[in-house]
Amino acid sequence: MRITVIGCGNSGLIHAAKLLENNIEVGILKTSNAVNDDFFHIMQQERGYNVKDETNGGKRFFARPEFITKDVKKAITFADILMITTTTSQHEYVAQKIAPFVRDGQIIVLIPGYMGSLIFKKYIDKNVIYSEWETTAYNGRIVDSMYVRITFYNPRNAISVLPVCELSNVLNLMSRCFPNTSYSRKHILESALHNPNMIVHPIGVLFSASRIEHSKGEFWMYREAFTDSVINVIKAFDVQKNRMLQEFGCEPLDYFEAAKWRNEENLDIDAMTVFKSFADSSNKGPSFINHRYLNEDVPNGLGLFISIGKVIGIDVSVPQSIMTLSSALLNKNLSHNARTIEYLLQKNKVTINDIKFVID
The missing domain is CATH 1.10.1040.10 (N-(1-d-carboxylethyl)-l-norvaline Dehydrogenase; domain 2)
Structure with missing residues (x-):
C-alpha cells in the first residue's frame, strides 16, 4: 500500500508521520506556493523532518518519506491512496491539478470532507472511491519550522465512503493505516454534519x-x-x-x-x-x-x-x-x-x- 499525502500543513505532515511510523510507503505533495514554504525547503534538503509525538510518550523520530515534492504527476502516479489534507477551500484547485494523473482503482481520502468528493468527481472521470472524514485522526502543529509536534489523537475516528458499497474495503484499509480509524458514518452528508x-x-x-x-x-x-x-x-x-x-x-x-x-x-x-x-x-x-x-x-x-x-x-x-x-x-x-x-x-x-x- 502506497499513500501520497497532499498538503504540507500541520495535518498533512502529522498524518504522514504516523503512516511512516506504521511502516507504510508515503510520499508528500505540496500544492501551494506560499504556506509553509520555508519548512518545505528544509524538509527537501534534509529528506524528511523531525517529529515529537506526545501521544506516544513524547517519542522523537525522523520521518523520512519516499519523496517531498511539488511534482504532481510523480506524486499521484506513485500512490494507491491519495490523502487530501489541504483546507476544504482548496478542494477545487487540488482536484483540477491531480485530475490528469488519477487512475482507476485509486482511493481519494478527504480530511475533512464537507462533501468535497462531489467536487473531485466533477474533474476526475475515473473509477475512483472516495472517503470523507469529519475531522483528523491526530492533531498538532509545525513548531517554528523545526519539527512537527503531535499533541492529541481521537480514540475514535469515523469515516464515510462514496459509493457506500465500498465501505467495508476502505474501512479495512484505513484502520490498518490508523488503528483509531475503524468507525463509520452512513454517508458523506453525515460526516459533513459531524465536522466539529x-x-x-x-x-x-x-x-x-x-x-x-x-x-x-x-x-x-x-x-x-x-x-x-x-x-x-x-x-x-x-x-x-x-x-x-x-x-x-x-x-x-x-x-x-x-x-x-x-x-x-x-x-x-x-x-x-x-x-x-x-x-x-x-x-x-x-x-x-x-x-x-x-x-x-x-x-x-x-x-x-x-x-x-x-x-x-x-x-x-x-x-x-x-x-x-x-x-x-x-x-x-x-x-x-x-x-x-x-x-x-x-x-x-x-x-x-x-x-x-x-x-x-
Whole structure:
C-alpha cells in the first residue's frame, strides 16, 4: 500500500508521520506556493523532518518519506491512496491539478470532507472511491519550522465512503493505516454534519471577536470562548443539525456528545467534562479575525448546511445568523461562492431525492 499525502500543513505532515511510523510507503505533495514554504525547503534538503509525538510518550523520530515534492504527476502516479489534507477551500484547485494523473482503482481520502468528493468527481472521470472524514485522526502543529509536534489523537475516528458499497474495503484499509480509524458514518452528508469545525470555529470566533483583536495573539479559544451563554448557541445549532440528520436517516447526536465519542476513551465520563479537558490541552488561537475559522468553515460548512436545510424545509436560522454576522465582521459576503448543494450537484433546483441519490 502506497499513500501520497497532499498538503504540507500541520495535518498533512502529522498524518504522514504516523503512516511512516506504521511502516507504510508515503510520499508528500505540496500544492501551494506560499504556506509553509520555508519548512518545505528544509524538509527537501534534509529528506524528511523531525517529529515529537506526545501521544506516544513524547517519542522523537525522523520521518523520512519516499519523496517531498511539488511534482504532481510523480506524486499521484506513485500512490494507491491519495490523502487530501489541504483546507476544504482548496478542494477545487487540488482536484483540477491531480485530475490528469488519477487512475482507476485509486482511493481519494478527504480530511475533512464537507462533501468535497462531489467536487473531485466533477474533474476526475475515473473509477475512483472516495472517503470523507469529519475531522483528523491526530492533531498538532509545525513548531517554528523545526519539527512537527503531535499533541492529541481521537480514540475514535469515523469515516464515510462514496459509493457506500465500498465501505467495508476502505474501512479495512484505513484502520490498518490508523488503528483509531475503524468507525463509520452512513454517508458523506453525515460526516459533513459531524465536522466539529462547522460549529465551534465560527461560533468561537464570532463571540470572541473583540477579545481576539485586543489580545494580540494571547487568545485561547477553547479555554475562553465557550462560556455557558455561548454553549447555549451551540445547543440551539444542535437542534437544527439533528433535524437534518434525522431527515437523512441518521441518529441525532449533539455536538458535545459527538466530541466525547471522538475524544475520550471512557464514554462514561460527562461530555462537558471531556470538552473542558480537551480545552485545557488545546493550543492558542486564532490571533486575528480574518482566519480560516471564518473564511473556510462559514462558506464551506455553514453554506452547505444552510443550502441543504432550505431544500428539505427545516429551520436554519442559527447558522444563517452566524453567516450574516461573520460576513459583517469581515466586511465581505461569505455566502458569495459558498459551497451549496446546488453547486455540488450542478443543478439549479435540487430536491431531497437528488441528495439521497448522490450520497448513496
